[in-house]
Amino acid sequence: MLAGLTGVAQPWQVWPEVVKTRTREDIRTELLRAGLRGRGGAGYPIAAKWADAAAGDPPRYVVANGDEGDPGSYCDRLLMERDPSRVLEGLALAAYGVGAQHAYVLVRSEYPAAVDALRAAVDEARHAGRLGHGVHGTEVDLDVSILVGAGSYVAGEETALLRSAQGLRGGVQVRPPYPTVRGLAGRPTVVNNVETLAAVPWIAQHGGLTYADLGLPEEKGTKLVSLNQLFRHPGVYEVEFGTSIRSIVETLGGGLRDGHVLRAVQIGGPLGGFLGPDDLDLPLSAPALAAAGAALGHGGIVAIDDTVGGQELLRHLWTFADAESCGACAPCRVGSRQGLRLCSSPDHRPPPERLLRTMERGSLCAFGRGIAGAVRSLLRVYASEFGEAE
Ligand SMILES: Cc1cc2nc3c(=O)[nH]c(=O)nc-3n(C[C@H](O)[C@H](O)[C@H](O)COP(=O)(O)O)c2cc1C
Ligand code: SF4
Known part of the structure; x- marks a missing residue:
């Protein structure tokens, strides 16, 4: 129950x-x-x-x-x-x-x-x-x-x-x-x-x-997750912590609709992170997701198919960061602008690790810190496109 x-x-x-x-x-x-x-x-x-x-x-x-x-x-x-x-x-x-x-x-x-x-x-x-x-x-x-x-x-x-x-x-x-x-x-x-x-x-x-008694000893109870329209059965589901991401994606969500092929899921919104198809056996739990470089956030799960590339996602993420950074602190304000500039350059450069580290360590709120983590997890899941991170 x-x-x-x-x-x-x-x-x-x-x-x-x-x-x-x-x-x-x-x-x-x-x-x-x-x-x-x-x-x-x-x-x-x-x-x-x-x-x-x-x-x-x-x-x-x-x-x-x-x-x-x-x-x-x-x-x-x-x-x-x-x-x-x-x-x-x-x-x-x-x-x-x-x-x-x-x-x-x-x-x-x-x-x-x-x-x-x-x-x-x-x-x-x-x-x-x-x-x-x-x-x-x-x-x-x-x-x-x-x-x-x-x-x-x-x-x-x-x-x-x-x-x-x-x-x-x-x-x-x-x-x-x-x-x-x-x-x-x-x-x-x-x-x-x-x-x-x-x-x-x-x-x-x-x-x-x-x-x-519900969920995991280290993370008790249930969580709502929301699946986007690329799933065969999009909607909001209540699951116990510890449920595998795979069963959320494949059993509750029914996999992707119309023959789309899953390339990644974005979990926890823009400050959350990305998981690849090989990560789907992870349990829904903040510590397990953190160990994989992602975050549970508020439980949004967005399926991304293989028609969308890592470069496009990275630009989307930096565009969001640049538009929504409130500008109150320099690491997030300048870092977001710099990240967007680099990935929009002709050679589509990913951000250097020192930029992400500065955002993570110096930002006033979880926005700048979370964006840095989300970018890192995107670079991991799309490593074949970006090559080795600096
Ligand atoms: C940039 C940013 C946006 C946030 N947006 C929301 C939000 O839309 N809804 C929300 O409940 N918490 C949001 N939070 C988290 C809140 O600051 C706060 O932790 C939360 O409302 C506390 O409720 P809880 O203890 O029940 O989680 C946000 C945090 C950050 C850094
Ligand atoms: S980290 Fe938070 S306070 Fe600093 S600019 Fe970004 S949104 Fe504003």
């Missing part, structure tokens, strides 16, 4: 019982037992993040990150559009665990149907007494607002997201202080990905240890 992220169970089942009979510490303990890590890309342990924010003085806030900027990823979109009440119940449980009286969902502007669905679900929850003043007849007050994001890719990074939620330019801020210490309006704030929050009701209902 999976954790119900794909909409099997009814939402708002566990919230009334939690808010009436359990303490904030109880719910945080359940999350600790579950071993749930953030699904937004960084994989930070959720119980620790909530405890950090709960240790600060009120008012505290929780923000659901629904910015989902990874091309090829639409897990959060589906959750918000098709199952908005589950996201809200997870957000409510997070707010309770942290001791926040106001919570927000920030939805990217390209997802208008998600905005409408969430707003309707908030209205319904207020009407049913699940949100508002004195939730379910208790002394707990909780309200939720739906905000619409500012658009750029980097605005999904948590410090940029919090700025954009306050009507400021969505630029990355130096951490520390982390948002759990100084976030929205300078107050302790938890930022959690939408998929992370959607897992919380199941954990509260079935128990953290039951959740921890």
